[in-house]
Amino acid sequence: MIQDIIDVFQLFIFSYSSLTMVIYVIMAVLSYKGIMLYRRKNREHYTQNVISSPLSPGISVIAPAYNEGLTIIDNVYALMHLNYPLYEVIIVNDGSTDDTLEKLVEHFELKEVDLPYNEKIKTKAVKRFFRSTNRAYEKLLVIDKENGKGKADASNAGINASKFDYFLCTDVDCILHEDTLSRLMRPILDEKSRSRLKDIQVIPDTGYIHVENNQRRVIAVGAPLRMINSSEVDNGVITRFKPPHKVLPRFQELEYIRAYLLSKMAWSSINCVPNVSGGLGLFDKHIAVKVGGYDPRSFAEDIDMVTRMSVYMIQNNHKYAIRYIPVSLCWTEGPQTLPVFSRQRVRWARGLIQIMLLHRHVLFNFKFKRLGLIVFPYNFLFEFLAPIFEVLGLLFYIYLIVIGAINWENTFTLLAFLYMFSVLVSSIAVLWDQLIERHYRKTSEVIGLCLTAFAEPFIYHPLIVFFSIKGYIQSMFRQKLVWGNMQRKGFASQKSTVKNQA
Amino acid sequence: MTVDQTFIAVIQAIVATSFIGTFVAYVVIMVLRFRTAKAKRRQDKLDQLIEDRILPQFIQEMGNESAHVSIDQAVLDELALMDKRNRQTLIDTLIRLRWHVAGTNALILHRIYVLLGLNLDSLQKMKSRKWYRNVQGLHELTLMDYAISDIDILRFNLSEESELRSAARSAFMRFSKNEPFRFFDEVRDPLSIWELIGFFRILEQSRDTVKSNFANWIRYSRNKTVVICCMKLAAHEQSLEAIDSIEGLLNVNDHSLRSHAINALGHLRAVHTQETLIKMYPNQPVDCQCEILFSLGMFRTTRSMEFLTEQFQSAFDFEIENHVAAILARLVRNKQLAWNPLHLPSRKQRILNYYLHEQ
Numbered sequence: 011m012i013q014d015i016i017d018v019f020q021l022f023i024f025s026y027s028s029l030t031m032v033i034y035v036i037m038a039v040l041s042y043k044g045i046m047l048y049r050r051k052n053r054e055h056y057t058q059n060v061i062s063s064p065l066s067p068g069i070s071v072i073a074p075a076y077n078e079g080l081t082i083i084d085n086v087y088a089l090m091h092l093n094y095p096l097y098e099v100i101i102v103n104d105g106s107t108d109d110t111l112e113k114l115v116e117h118f119e120l121k122e123v124d125l126p127y128n129e130k131i132k133t134k135a136v137k138r139f140f141r142s143t144n145r146a147y148e149k150l151l152v153i154d155k156e157n158g159k160g161k162a163d164a165s166n167a168g169i170n171a172s173k174f175d176y177f178l179c180t181d182v183d184c185i186l187h188e189d190t191l192s193r194l195m196r197p198i199l200d201e202k203s204r205s206r207l208k209d210i211q212v213i214p215d216t217g218y219i220h221v222e223n224n225q226r227r228v229i230a231v232g233a234p235l236r237m238i239n240s241s242e243v244d245n246g247v248i249t250r251f252k253p254p255h256k257v258l259p260r261f262q263e264l265e266y267i268r269a270y271l272l273s274k275m276a277w278s279s280i281n282c283v284p285n286v287s288g289g290l291g292l293f294d295k296h297i298a299v300k301v302g303g304y305d306p307r308s309f310a311e312d313i314d315m316v317t318r319m320s321v322y323m324i325q326n327n328h329k330y331a332i333r334y335i336p337v338s339l340c341w342t343e344g345p346q347t348l349p350v351f352s353r354q355r356v357r358w359a360r361g362l363i364q365i366m367l368l369h370r371h372v373l374f375n376f377k378f379k380r381l382g383l384i385v386f387p388y389n390f391l392f393e394f395l396a397p398i399f400e401v402l403g404l405l406f407y408i409y410l411i412v413i414g415a416i417n418w419e420n421t422f423t424l425l426a427f428l429y430m431f432s433v434l435v436s437s438i439a440v441l442w443d444q445l446i447e448r449h450y451r452k453t454s455e456v457i458g459l460c461l462t463a464f465a466e467p468f469i470y471h472p473l474i475v476f477f478s479i480k481g482y483i484q485s486m487f488r489q490k491l492v493w494g495n496m497q498r499k500g501f502a503s504q505k506s507t508v509k510n511q512a
Numbered sequence: 513m514t515v516d517q518t519f520i521a522v523i524q525a526i527v528a529t530s531f532i533g534t535f536v537a538y539v540v541i542m543v544l545r546f547r548t549a550k551a552k553r554r555q556d557k558l559d560q561l562i563e564d565r566i567l568p569q570f571i572q573e574m575g576n577e578s579a580h581v582s583i584d585q586a587v588l589d590e591l592a593l594m595d596k597r598n599r600q601t602l603i604d605t606l607i608r609l610r611w612h613v614a615g616t617n618a619l620i621l622h623r624i625y626v627l628l629g630l631n632l633d634s635l636q637k638m639k640s641r642k643w644y645r646n647v648q649g650l651h652e653l654t655l656m657d658y659a660i661s662d663i664d665i666l667r668f669n670l671s672e673e674s675e676l677r678s679a680a681r682s683a684f685m686r687f688s689k690n691e692p693f694r695f696f697d698e699v700r701d702p703l704s705i706w707e708l709i710g711f712f713r714i715l716e717q718s719r720d721t722v723k724s725n726f727a728n729w730i731r732y733s734r735n736k737t738v739v740i741c742c743m744k745l746a747a748h749e750q751s752l753e754a755i756d757s758i759e760g761l762l763n764v765n766d767h768s769l770r771s772h773a774i775n776a777l778g779h780l781r782a783v784h785t786q787e788t789l790i791k792m793y794p795n796q797p798v799d800c801q802c803e804i805l806f807s808l809g810m811f812r813t814t815r816s817m818e819f820l821t822e823q824f825q826s827a828f829d830f831e832i833e834n835h836v837a838a839i840l841a842r843l844v845r846n847k848q849l850a851w852n853p854l855h856l857p858s859r860k861q862r863i864l865n866y867y868l869h870e871q
Binding site: 123 | 708
């Protein structure tokens with residue numbers, strides 16, 4: 011009987027791992043096709059049109075700031091030098107207790123204004139609005155509000171105050187590529203239906219016929235985020251890209267490349283993107299407001315909003331798309347210490363469990379089409395359950411060792427199989443990244459990053475699994491979540507730090 | 513061989529494949545890096561050549577309409593020996609320059625492009641069996657103003673690849689002598705805003721040569737995106753003969769089509785439609801109401817300004833209130849409306865003041 015259970019469990023774990031790998035192979039193929047198509051469609055001079063056109067839609071760039079005094083000036087400068095004809099920058103001071111607001115007021119010559127404000131999405135009280143008296147900073151709007159205990163509430167205040175139809179949500183500590191807006195806007199402007207027009211609709215008022223418009227509405231667009239930790243930054247501009255030197259950010263860099271270039275690009279090519287990251291995402295404001303914006307109670311407010319937007323579109327029979335582009339446009343500072351990293355990953359795990367519970371009606375529901383039959387099942391089976399199965403698998407192996415029933419030769423073969431495959435997947439992700447852009451100056455830096463993949467299964471992956479399980483357990487016992495501070499190092503000091511080290 | 517042994521053999525094969533795959537990935541990365549370094553050196557060399565021996569000619573003749581561009585035989589010889597990649601780099605550089613100049617200067621760049629024989633490279637791309645090479649060729653020829661015959665372009669209009677159809681439309685619009693928008697008759701797929709942006713760009717680059725009567729397509733096209741596109745183009749080109757056709761769309765059920773029509777009437781300053789717009793205003797959704805207010809702001813008649821001020825005073829909807837306030841503020845700032853808002857409730861005054869001072 012026990013042997014039967016062991017056999018079944020062994021088969022199950024092997025099938026699960028094999029299925030995961032098959033999915034990765036499919037993703038690699040899909041993402042490669044997506045990347046090559048993007049490269050062909052986006053030669054440099056093709057995208058120039060949007061930068062100089064009066065038809066380019068306006069974008070509100072929303073960046074919440076909480077105790078960002080160290081880097082705020084550099085970051086706002088970077089946001090105000092984006093290459094796009096029509097946009098505004100909204101900085102939401104989310105009740106900072108440091109000198110973030112004072113620095114903004116002083117540096118950008120801000121004065122209080124009586125902005126007409128409509129609270130379409132409920133937020134904590136907004137206290138004041140500031141605009142610059144200097145024409146050079148006319149794009150800038152600063153909102154001062156009570157602390158909403160998270161990015162969601164501040165972002166919602168920014169959405170309420172925004173004047174354009176699209177908003178870009180980012181973190182104020184992120185550094186954006188100067189072409190971020192034009193590149194993210196292209197999929198919105200260029201979305202077409204795959205089929206030629208067929209359905210003919212008679213318009214009775216005029217007596218003539220119009221063909222039905224069967225285009226999809228692109229409700230969100232995202233792009234890869236990367237680690238900035240060891241890069242050199244000068245006045246909000248990255249002057250030299252380097253892979254992070256410290257262990258944790260370095261692993262995260264590899265993880266981000268894999269997640270964005272293999273996974274999200276693949277999902278994008280079949281219109282099944284599960285999430286547009288909170289660090290960089292362009293959204294259709296109309297739909298975002300319809301679903302109530304970000305949920306401040308959510309631990310994964312970005313996935314939550316994207317899911318609600320998708321559900322809204324499906325329930326109202328609107329064709330929609332969520333797109334990812336493969337070009338890295340945003341650089342952010344990753345957690346460098348274990349406690350900060352632990353907080354981030356525990357929060358993500360709790361966010362995932364929250365999403366699964368909150369939107370459980372979507373899971374395996376035919377009414378929700380791809381969302382219910384591909385996106386949610388994948389998230390449930392291969393994101394949510396993966397850490398649990400991994401721990402069960404580990405416990406099972408320990409049990410087999412204890413009872414002396416293990417076949418060491420086969421075990422090592424299986425481990426080598428898992429190990430080499432994970433290294434291969436990471437190497438392919440780095441290769442895909444190199445196909446798009448070669449940010450790192452030295453080949454040794456790229457190879458160094460590839461070699462990190464060999465250590466990942468031993469150091470980084472167990473940490474991820476541990477923090478995920480910790481998050482699930484905390485969720486089960488309804489423990490209060492500690493958001494904590496990111497403890498940023500700041501970009502201003504990075505250049506000098508690197509030089510001193512040299 | 514037992515089942516277990518077969519299973520292990522399969523696993524071992526996958527391990528070996530993964531190992532080889534990883535190795536191959538590293539080799540490809542190295543090759544890519546090597547090629548990038550080589551391309552960088554090539555670009556530097558070409559930049560130097562352009563800067564030293566081609567650009568001085570361009571700068572010297574800038575603004576001179578009767579400029580005769582000649583390039584040293586030595587430079588031409590050097591370029592003739594260059595491989596395809598070098599010539600592509602040269603085309604890209606000329607296109608980059610082309611983005612920043614117009615008129616005579618654009619003509620000089622065009623002459624350099626032809627003189628160096630780069631047009632042949634672009635024409636060659638049009639013969640390729642790969643759709644993206646065709647797109648590249650069409651883009652290069654369009655951007656460098658190298659005319660190609662209608663027949664050469666029209667064959668791409670039936671392509672399965674939407675990107676190629678789109679590039680062909682842009683090229684046709686740029687080079688067709690008789691009716692640059694004739695392709696609107698045959699468009700069976702939706703036009704995207706991206707294409708419309710491209711059309712606008714071409715209109716700006718060739719202001720004197722591209723003219724068309726959009727009225728027919730607005731009235732008879734069965735493709736909604738073509739109708740919207742034509743309304744925008746008519747508004748941009750101030751094509752007044754399109755007004756009647758656009759007016760016909762004020763009664764359609766489709767809100768989006770109607771709001772585009774109202775907007776176009778505003779841009780075309782079709783003042784005679786003022787009463788119709790005012791009459792239909794109360795029954796419209798917010799987006800159409802905003803467009804009506806915009807159009808009335810463009811008309812700038814006594815009646816339209818009266819209507820705008822009335823709407824501002826009575827509006828409760830936040831969007832309408834702010835929209836009309838911004839229009840009124842612009843009129844006041846441009847001294848087209850003398851209006852003393854002191855009798856307004858303080859909230860309305862605050863809104864108006866914000867737009868008066870901030871925008």
